[in-house]
Amino acid sequence: MDSSLNFIYKSKLFKQLIGIIVILIILAIGIPGAFTLFYMTPHLVKERYHQVMLNDVDFLAARLDWNLKKSLNDVDYLSRKIGLSTPQRLKEAGEAIEIFVKGSSIFTGGALTDLQGIVQLFYTSPQGLVELRQTSNISYRDYIQAPLKTNRIYLSDVVLTKTSDASPVIFVSNVVIEGGQTSGVLAMSINLWNSNNIFNSLFQGFQNNKQGNLYVVDGHGTIVYHKDKEMVGKTVAEREILSYIYAQKEGIVDSISTKIGDVCVAFGKLDTNNWVVVYEIPHKDIYAMSRVNMDMTIGTMLLVIALGLLVSVIFAQLIIKPLEEITLATEQVAAGDLNRQINFKGHPDFQRVIQNFNIMTSNLKVQYKELEKLSLKDYLTGLANRRYFEQQFNLELDRACRLEHPSTLLMLDVDNFKIINDKFGHLEGDKALKALAKVLRDSVREMDLPVRFGGEEFLVMLPETSLERGRIVAEKIRERISEIKIISRKGNIMFTVSIGMTSTEQLEGFDGSSLESAGLSLLKQADEALYLAKSKGKNRVETYQLS
Known part of the structure; x- marks a missing residue:
């Protein structure tokens, strides 16, 4: 610690910075400071939040889309492998569904019906295959009717179960074809509140690390997923938000009036179905830090413009130019260019930083090549993966x-x-x-x-x-x-x-x-x-x- 402090104290740049800071304290921040605090800071904060919100809803919508498309492909595959024409085929179908659900991070159950909608087999996790003691007809369900009418795989709207926790469930169904003829319907369920379900893990992990309110609605404005279970199944109350949902629009709205005040809302639309990811953050949370800064610096409004500009020029010559070079290099490295080296010759303290940066990128390049080799081998057997x-x-x-x-x-x-x-x-x-x-x-x-x-x-x-x-x-x-x-x-x-x-x-x-x-x-x-x-x-x- 002492050696690090001695290095700082002996640094020419440190002494120059101290001199500049003293001048800035004497002259105050002035008009540039006021302009930054009252205009630039709020706008930069807003732009940053807008970009983060858009990135978040786009990412979550993309992940939801990917998992929904995977569920459609999985059910399409399974429906081609099973049948119910004989007791043996039905038994094998039950075993296949059980293996499928246990090995899946998406599905939580499944049912197999005949053409009349009579349940022939029912599986739910974690109970397993359920013994059917009485005839159960679910032909009225849309996820049974739709694939029979269209002969295509079907993704249902959210269904609220009649259990104590009223969990939201969606169904993916497809016809079962044996010998070239349709013999029944396979319907696999996805419980969005199941703790082992990838949808629930994705939502919970995302919401826990974010400000504001993040939820998903269908094209009718009905909430299908929300951190508050009591909100699931209800219609979004704000009409302006509903209008964007009905129009299936994407993007961001800077200000919508709600019961809790003005909020900024971002929308991300899914391609697989009519779901929309909605992300709300109140204005008071977005602008809280900029308001604190403005309140704290109201008293620094006196300034001397000419001397402030002179200080800015000196500051730019000493720090901004080398920092700009370093920033550009780090951005290129972050984008994947590990061959980037900095040849800038400037202040001795910056030269030391640049030298360490060049050494770091060289080491990263070597480590990246080693990791790339390891990623192509199976860790256990040493064979190609x-x-x-x-x-x-x-x-x-x-x-x-x-x-x-x-x-x-x-x-x-x-x-x-x-x-x-x-x-x-x-x-x-x-x-x-x-x-x-x-x-x-x-x-x-x-x-x-x-x-x-x-x-x-x-x-x-x-x-x-x-x-x-x-x-x-x-x-x-x-x-x-x-x-x-x-x-x-x-x-x-x-x-x-x-x-x-x-x-x-x-x-x-x-x-x-x-x-x-x-x-x-x-x-x-x-x-x-x-x-x-x-x-x-x-x-x-x-x-x-x-x-």
Whole structure:
């Protein structure tokens, strides 16, 4: 502390600043000070709050949109995988919904009905599948009627439940198609007040760190989410705010009169549905600090303009110019330009700051490159991760298309991996995954790409490999994995894998015009082949069968 103070006291800049401050105290702030306090400060404060409010509502609306779109995609996917035509299909549907809800941070329950709206299966978290003791007909619900009429996925308005806490719930529903015919409706629920729900976490985390009042309304002006539960389901009272909601406008209104006084209101519209994020901050909160400053500096109105300008020129020469250079450099670094270096030669104290800045950016550049390398590897197995695979997959498909050479994709899944975790523990399960990864590395060429895709699921991309050759590699991998033995205190761990495989040879019309579509098709084919291997008894290799 003493050495830091001595450095400050010996600094030429410090002495010059002391001299300038003494002059400013003697001469007071004057007209520039009054102009700043009475005009500039309130306007700058308002502009800052406006920008922050707009950024906040845009961010929250974007996050809500993303989660709603994800829920639509998830329900569309699940509705294609289940059925209710037979007791077995209905049982499998219940198991699929249970896995879906438990693995989701969005959905809190679900129901499956037949074409007449009779509930065939009902699941709610955390209770699980509910035994249906009597017939329940919900055909009158819009989320049951809408998908049957339009044959499209449907996102409902908010429904207030009849429970004690009257939680707001929305439903995402879609028709279930079996054998080319519509057999029922899948409706998944999202409880906006569920503590484990991502919507609730997003709202609570956002509201807790903000001033003012943040809430969400639908296109009719009904509040669908508010920090005060009693407000949910009520209509917004202020007519001017309602007019903006009805018009689905975005932006900010500087002043609207309410019961609590004038407020500034920002609006952010969602693309997925008719919701609008509304952010209100009272004027008294926005301008509180500027009013305090004005009250404290009323007595500093006497000034000498000429001498004040002279002091400003000196101040600009000593501080503003180097600060401007440093500020510009930091903004460029913040924008991602880590090659930025400052060559400004000025006051010795600033030279020291600039030198440290240049050292800092150089270190950041090295650390960024290291972090970028780490972000492309799976932390447990050391294999490439999903992000790296997605980058390389499109490149490989483009290469295979241009050269008209085959490329094969293997999808592996550990059989009964949950049993290993339950019996031996997750640490031993991790050892099994590491051993599997070693087999993959040892079994493929340097040009091949083994990937941990997620959990106990792995991929192997085999460039310049036909389907026939790929099957030989897949069988070799399967056999080597079946020979793995891990010694554990609870017994030896041995396991097998099921492998599904496909190739660019099986892609119809593969011409490189849509690499993203081709990639998704290959992954889907490999997944279906893997499912076939699982259904045929596991520990086997299956090739995707063209229909």
